[in-house]
Amino acid sequence: MRRQLEGPHLPTLVERVRAEYGNSARIVSAERVRRGGVGGFFARERFHLVIEVTPRPGQVEVRSGVAPDGTVSGPVLAPPAPATSLLELADRVSAQEDALRAGAAPSPEVSTETPAFADVLARLHDTVAEAAPPVPRTAPRVFPDLTGRAEALGIPPTVLVGAHDPVVLYRRLAAWLESFPAPPLPAHAPGQVLALAGELPAALRVAGVLAREIGAAQWDIFVVTPSPSSVQGIPLARVFGDAAAVAAQRRSWGQGRPSKVVVVDAPMLPDLRGWAHGVLAALAPTLTWGVVHASSKPGDVARWAARLGQVDALALEHVAATADPASVLTQCPVPVGLLDGRRATVEVWADLLTARLEAER
CATH class of the missing domain: 3.40.50.300 (P-loop containing nucleotide triphosphate hydrolases)
Structure with a gap:
């Protein structure tokens, strides 16, 4: 069966797939979308994942709902809209912002097909499948002396203690960054x-x-x-x-x-x-x-x-x-x-x- 998960951070979603569906889950599509906002401001970015799940014996289906980390899950009855390459999406979002500054009308969502997307999904699937293998196949990618280098960048060393995995590293950084107040942004309106x-x-x-x-x-x-x-x-x-x-x-x-x-x-x-x-x-x-x-x-x-x-x-x-x-x-x-x-x-x-x-x- 297919299920859809939605949340503000891709690493959090991948971790949730690991925790809830194990290494049998296969990521079918992944998409980052930006909705809302005025004049390039206040738009909200979220990730959509569609996964193929093979039910395990005795597994209880997780119902649709909102998780404590802000992700949303639910059954998928039809294939989602075409997804984009996550590696290229940041560049495409930047290109849309450049077009916006140049006077072009923004689209309600950022979603562009690319031939490289299958490779991205394969790597994401590997991330899930390698969550807890019975016998380690290869040594995980680690970041030695991470806290010292983080401190040199101005990041408190406690933020990244034990973050020797790329997904955990990104999650820790995102959680720390979200703790700072957002700046007041000017609105796209007259009289300012x-x-x-x-x-x-x-x-x-x-x-x-x-x-x-x-x-x-x-x-x-x-x-x-x-x-x-x-x-x-x-x-x-x-x-x-x-x-x-x-x-x-x-x-x-x-x-x-x-x-x-x-x-x-x-x-x-x-x-x-x-x-x-x-x-x-x-x-x-x-x-x-x-x-x-x-x-x-x-x-x-x-x-x-x-x-x-x-x-x-x-x-x-x-x-x-x-x-x-x-x-x-x-x-x-x-x-x-x-x-x-x-x-x-x-x-x-x-x-x-x-x-x-x-x-x-």
């Missing part, structure tokens, strides 16, 4: 004023990404800097030099008007923090995001954000340049919203950290 504080080149890059996410046009991007003549690529009519000019312009951005993105020149320099704080107070933005280099010390970022006032989220740039990307999660109270222009979801963080752990082997 989104402030981005940081060094101008980096903040302007992030401004272009978030402007498209909230439906703001390029001419709705403004800059505030103590050196207006130094700004490149933005007409002087959209460049302000002090808090008074910002306050006068802010009054014309009433409710129902197109959303605005305002870049505030606020590098982590002591002499500019007070000036930037005054600009942000006059601007009274809907949300304030700080744009920082990922290799900046988390303590310095926290102090910089406190001097600016209310910073709701961080956009980290040049993540590859830092040796401990996860340290900002534990040492800075401001949540992370973007990693090099990508939304900092649990999946994106987990993929980043898993790749770093693999690279350090």
Whole structure:
């Protein structure tokens, strides 16, 4: 018989197949879908697995329902929609997000057939079948000295103690990442004023990404800097030099008007923090995001954000340049919203950290 399982994390589903159906289960299809959301935000990602189960003598059928880990199971009466390669799905999701930023309409689900999918299913089936073989056939893939390398990345060593299996490793990372508060995200709606504080080149890059996410046009991007003549690529009519000019312009951005993105020149320099704080107070933005280099010390970022006032989220740039990307999660109270222009979801963080752990082997 066939059964369908659904949940937020693929490793959790595979573990559930192991626990409930043993090595007789065969994975027929696997699919990651994204539903809902507005303008690329708030979409929920879930995995769907369809498995073929050979009932064991005396086995009691597990009825449809929701498990404590958030997965859902139920009988399958017909084959599911075509599934996608899990190895390529992250790239396809990223491609859809790029298309979304470029103005293309998003599809309600991400599901694309690929010839490589049969190979993926075979490997997933092997993962289930090798859960508890009577006689070990090959040595399992292990991660020696994992806790030390995790700590070097900024992950508390207790998170990965005993995680010598790739599935367990991913589950532990995902559970730890989910314990952090999600950043407040701007909505795709009119009347918003989104402030981005940081060094101008980096903040302007992030401004272009978030402007498209909230439906703001390029001419709705403004800059505030103590050196207006130094700004490149933005007409002087959209460049302000002090808090008074910002306050006068802010009054014309009433409710129902197109959303605005305002870049505030606020590098982590002591002499500019007070000036930037005054600009942000006059601007009274809907949300304030700080744009920082990922290799900046988390303590310095926290102090910089406190001097600016209310910073709701961080956009980290040049993540590859830092040796401990996860340290900002534990040492800075401001949540992370973007990693090099990508939304900092649990999946994106987990993929980043898993790749770093693999690279350090």
